[in-house]
Amino acid sequence: MAEIADTALSDNRLADAKRLHEARATRTRRFLLSPAILTIGIVGLFPLTITMIYSVLSPGTYGGVTWELSGEAYIQFLFERDIFDDTLTFSGSYLQIYGRSIGLAFVTTIGALLIGFPTAYFIASKPREQRNLWLFLITLPFWTNLLIRTYAMLLIIRDEGIINLSLMGIGIVEQPVSILYTDTAVFMGLIYSYLPFMVLPLYASLEKLDFRLVEAAYDLYANRLQVLRRVIIPMAKPGIVAGCILVFIPGLGAYITPELLGGGKHLMIGNLIALQFGSSRNWPFGSAAALILMAVVMVALLVYIRNAGKEGARHG
Amino acid sequence: MPVEPSATAGAGKTASSRTMISVDRVTKSFGSGNHLVTALDDVSVKIRENEFFTLLGPSGCGKTTLLRLIAGFELPTSGQILLDGEEIGHLPPYKRPVNTVFQNYALFPHMTVAQNIGFGLEMQGKPKADVDKTVQKMLAMVRMEHLAGRRTDQLSGGQQQRVALARALAPHPKVLLLDEPLSALDLKLRKEMQIELKRLQSETGITFVFVTHDQEEALTMSDRIAVMDTGHILQVGDPKEIYDRPARRFVADFIGDINILNAEMTAVKGDVGEVKLASGATITARLSSASVQPGSVSIAIRPENVGLCGVEDAARTAIGTIENAVYFGSGTNTHIALDGGGTIVARNSGETGAPGERVGVILPDRHLQVLID
Ligand SMILES: Nc1ncnc2c1ncn2[C@@H]1O[C@H](COP(=O)(O)OP(=O)(O)OP(=O)(O)O)[C@@H](O)[C@H]1O
Ligand SMILES: [Mg+2]
Numbered sequence: 001m002a003e004i005a006d007t008a009l010s011d012n013r014l015a016d017a018k019r020l021h022e023a024r025a026t027r028t029r030r031f032l033l034s035p036a037i038l039t040i041g042i043v044g045l046f047p048l049t050i051t052m053i054y055s056v057l058s059p060g061t062y063g064g065v066t067w068e069l070s071g072e073a074y075i076q077f078l079f080e081r082d083i084f085d086d087t088l089t090f091s092g093s094y095l096q097i098y099g100r101s102i103g104l105a106f107v108t109t110i111g112a113l114l115i116g117f118p119t120a121y122f123i124a125s126k127p128r129e130q131r132n133l134w135l136f137l138i139t140l141p142f143w144t145n146l147l148i149r150t151y152a153m154l155l156i157i158r159d160e161g162i163i164n165l166s167l168m169g170i171g172i173v174e175q176p177v178s179i180l181y182t183d184t185a186v187f188m189g190l191i192y193s194y195l196p197f198m199v200l201p202l203y204a205s206l207e208k209l210d211f212r213l214v215e216a217a218y219d220l221y222a223n224r225l226q227v228l229r230r231v232i233i234p235m236a237k238p239g240i241v242a243g244c245i246l247v248f249i250p251g252l253g254a255y256i257t258p259e260l261l262g263g264g265k266h267l268m269i270g271n272l273i274a275l276q277f278g279s280s281r282n283w284p285f286g287s288a289a290a291l292i293l294m295a296v297v298m299v300a301l302l303v304y305i306r307n308a309g310k311e312g313a314r315h316g
Numbered sequence: 317m318p319v320e321p322s323a324t325a326g327a328g329k330t331a332s333s334r335t336m337i338s339v340d341r342v343t344k345s346f347g348s349g350n351h352l353v354t355a356l357d358d359v360s361v362k363i364r365e366n367e368f369f370t371l372l373g374p375s376g377c378g379k380t381t382l383l384r385l386i387a388g389f390e391l392p393t394s395g396q397i398l399l400d401g402e403e404i405g406h407l408p409p410y411k412r413p414v415n416t417v418f419q420n421y422a423l424f425p426h427m428t429v430a431q432n433i434g435f436g437l438e439m440q441g442k443p444k445a446d447v448d449k450t451v452q453k454m455l456a457m458v459r460m461e462h463l464a465g466r467r468t469d470q471l472s473g474g475q476q477q478r479v480a481l482a483r484a485l486a487p488h489p490k491v492l493l494l495d496e497p498l499s500a501l502d503l504k505l506r507k508e509m510q511i512e513l514k515r516l517q518s519e520t521g522i523t524f525v526f527v528t529h530d531q532e533e534a535l536t537m538s539d540r541i542a543v544m545d546t547g548h549i550l551q552v553g554d555p556k557e558i559y560d561r562p563a564r565r566f567v568a569d570f571i572g573d574i575n576i577l578n579a580e581m582t583a584v585k586g587d588v589g590e591v592k593l594a595s596g597a598t599i600t601a602r603l604s605s606a607s608v609q610p611g612s613v614s615i616a617i618r619p620e621n622v623g624l625c626g627v628e629d630a631a632r633t634a635i636g637t638i639e640n641a642v643y644f645g646s647g648t649n650t651h652i653a654l655d656g657g658g659t660i661v662a663r664n665s666g667e668t669g670a671p672g673e674r675v676g677v678i679l680p681d682r683h684l685q686v687l688i689d
Contacts, residue, residue: 215389216422218409220436221487230435234426 055287063281073288094272094289098296101269104183104258105251108190109198112247113240115191116198120239121232123199124206131207138199146193150260153189154180157261181263189257197246205239206232241308249297269293335401336523337363337386337491342395344381355381357547358395363491363525364540368517370526372534373544374570379527382544383493386525388412400490410439415484417494421476423468429479430455430464436487454482457516474505481513485520492517494526498533510537531571535559543567560618563604565687568616575622575660581613581686589686591615593679594656595634601684614687619649619663623678632676636660641668652677 055073057065075081080091123134141149156162157179164176179185209232217227233240255270264271269289276286344356355378363369371379384390386397388409396405404412415436423432433454437447455461458478463471468479477497484492494513498506514537517524528534534541535555542552543566551563562568568576583590588600589608601615625632636652639659650668652675653659660677662668669675 210422212418212420212422213424215409216416216418216424217435217439218389219387219414219416220483221410221439222435223408223410223439226439230439231424 051287051290054283055291057284059282059284061281063277063283065283070284073282073284074292076285077288077292097267097272098269098293100183100266101252102296104186104190104268105248105254108187108194108251109244109248111187111191112195112198113244116195116202116243117236117240119195120199120202120206123203124209135200135203138196141192142196147256147260149193150189150256153192154260157185157188180261181265183262183266185261186258186266186268189261190251190254193254193257194247194251197250198243201242201246202236202239205236205242209235241304245301252297253293334365335362336365336367336399337525338398338401339363339382339386340396340398342382342385342392342397344378344385344390345393354547356385356392359547359549360395361542361549361552363523365523366521367539368514368524368526368537370528370534370538370541371544372528372531372541372570374529376546377544378547379529379544380495383416383495383525383527386491387414387416387493413487413490415487415489415492417480417484417492417497419495419497419499421480423476423479423483425467425469427468428464429460429466429468429471432468432479433482433486435483440487450486454486457485457519458482458512473501474509477501477509478512481516485516485522488520489522491523491525494524496527496529498528499530506533513537535571543570545570560683561602561604561685562616563688565614565616565689568685568687573619573661573663574616575619576614576616576687577658577660579613579615581608581610583610584608588681589613591684591686593634594658595654596656597633599633599679599684600681601686602682603686605688608686608688614689616685616687617660617679617683619661621680621683622660622662623680624650624662624664624668625676625678627674627676629676629678631678633679634660634677636675636677638669638671638673638675640671650675 054065056069056071058068058070058072060066075088077094078090079088081088119138123131123138126134154161158164159176159178159180161180163179164173167173168176179188213231213235214227217231222230253270254268255274258264258266258268259271259274262268262271267275273286273289273293276282276289280286339359339361342356342359343354346353346355359378359382371382373379381390385392386399388404388407388411392405396403398404399412399414424435427435430451434447434451437450442450451464452461455464458481460475460478460482463475468476471479477500480497497513498509501509510533513524513526526534526537535558538555540552540554541558542549543558544550545566551558551567553561558567559571562571562574565576568574577593579594580592581589582592582598584603585600587603589603589610590598591601591613592598623631627635634654634656636654636659639651639653641651642649647663647665648668650662650664651659652662654677662677
């Protein structure tokens with residue numbers, strides 16, 4: 001009897017100790033998370049809230065806002081208001097800017113993927129000791145300010161730049177090829193700026209790729225292209241997804257590159273927003289434009305994640 | 317552990333004498349300069365059609381390298397490899413009718429069991445209906461029908477093994493290469509898979525080249541065995557030959573338990589030699605090669621072939637003192653210090669003497685083998 005009671009008692013104690021331990025673990029976890037939560041709260045949610053509020057106020061005459069509720073900013077996004085009779089007519093000019101931005105960001109993402117994939121594969125197939133050097137070289141541009149790098153790009157591609165001088169020097173072209181202040185220039189600049197964001201996650205997933213699976217595929221009559229399509233790409237999918245998100249989203253909101261290399265001729269979303277807070281002095285519209293951009297990105301991501309989830313479930 | 321060469325080796329479809337793979341003076345080196353590693357050194361071997369051929373040897377002797385050369389993952393530094401009479405040295409792996417079962421299985425984690433098995437056929441461009449039919453057949457063959465839709469990371473080790481086998485057999489290659497396919501399995505499963513492998517080999521009639529460092533596995537499963545050491549093939553033969561007539565000291569040592577005695581060879585008479593033991597007795601022992609010259613030699617005899625008798629018995633070859641007797645269930649190992657030097661182990665199932673007792677030792681001529689170092 002005494003023995004049984006003892007066991008019961010120690011069982012109880014054990015459960016108590018376990019509960020205590022778990023509670024402590026939870027507290028530790030919360031404590032460790034707090035810097036992240038604070039940061040997100042202060043630098044993320046707080047400005048976002050202000051943006052939301054501003055977007056439904058009215059513009060002040062010299063910038064800023066007046067505290068007068070208005071949905072005008074959102075209406076303005078799609079319609080033009082006649083100054084005289086206040087009638088609304090549909091206007092697609094802002095949508096066009098969004099469309100071009102999305103297109104350019106998309107093309108940039110595809111371009112970065114096409115250049116980044118072989119690069120990442122190359123690094124991942126190097127001996128382990130050499131990989132860090134290559135990764136260092138990939139991140140090297142980050143050591144210089146983006147503005148300066150973009151100016152450097154400008155110097156290279158302008159009519160009197162290295163590219164044109166050498167092309168004319170060799171005699172391939174008579175007249176300089178105008179690249180600067182075109183969509184091509186913006187595209188080149190964006191790819192250049194965001195390539196590392198593509199290469200790094202791709203590398204991370206390719207590095208984990210079990211090369212024996214590649215050998216197994218070769219052994220089973222898959223040629224190089226089939227191995228790439230059927231084994232390497234599916235296995236690198238998490239890296240491809242991460243890289244595309246990391247290039248597409250900042251590409252969509254890019255400001256410096258289109259401003260400098262596009263010459264401000266072709267507005268992108270980032271420039272449109274900046275303009276509203278600058279010379280246009282329409283803060284509510286700038287806020288609304290920013291929020292609409294965010295909504296587009298979030299919807300795209302949600303659709304993507306839902307699909308990816310379904311696919312995962314189908315495999316599982 | 318006592319090892320009996322399997323009586324069933326070679327059962328089922330018997331190997332024909334046609335050569336399927338011919339490895340001709342192949343050398344393979346890795347690295348260069350100071351870091352040069354010669355994994356295979358001038359290796360030649362012929363593997364026959366339909367046979368269960370085993371590469372046996374210790375870790376690092378070059379077994380995997382030889383398989384990878386046949387599969388096409390590596391190119392020989394020199395020498396050539398013929399498959400069914402055709403030079404294949406220049407072909408990439410996907411153009412060789414050879415499939416591999418990898419040591420860690422290397423199943424595709426993003427595909428189901430059925431997709432894994434069908435992969436090779438699909439890559440060969442077989443019509444979908446044919447692929448599905450063969451996959452069903454293969455699933456039945458390895459008894460995995462119920463798991464066709466599973467992802468491969470949700471399988472046990474034994475199940476993964478079966479999928480790997482089915483995947484490699486599905487395209488019906490001329491040769492199946494197996495690199496220590498059973499080493500990750502526990503003992504019981506391993507015994508089951510050994511039987512399964514033999515069954516698959518005789519059912520399909522495909523030439524199997526099997527790598528192992530487990531001599532017991534090699535002896536029970538193979539039609540023929542090549543014993544390897546440090547980049548060389550030392551001896552090729554059927555299990556009985558390898559066990560009963562080891563040509564070299566390394567082979568004798570590596571396979572089963574064996575006594576090795578130092579002796580003096582006085583004369584060579586055809587394929588036997590006249591040998592004088594340290595005890596003074598003169599015996600005749602078989603020679604594995606005509607190149608053995610008279611002089612000091614090593615002779616080998618399996619413990620189960622060593623007989624014991626009374627000290628005065630006329631049949632005795634030598635006399636010694638029992639050091640100890642170790643009972644192991646099905647028999648006893650008696651360790652005897654021989655007069656004139658050396659110790660010998662005799663294995664028998666009957667009574668042996670107590671430590672300190674004097675005994676006569678019988679070494680029958682037909683079981684004595686002169687070894688090459
Ligand atoms: N890619 C390589 N680069 C350098 N050396 C290698 C390479 N592959 C094998 N070797 C060397 O070649 C020798 C033979 O290796 P191999 O893998 O063929 O041995 P093994 O018999 O399969 O051994 P184990 O039983 O351990 O698998 C070893 O010394 C090994 O270090
Ligand atoms: Mg090996």
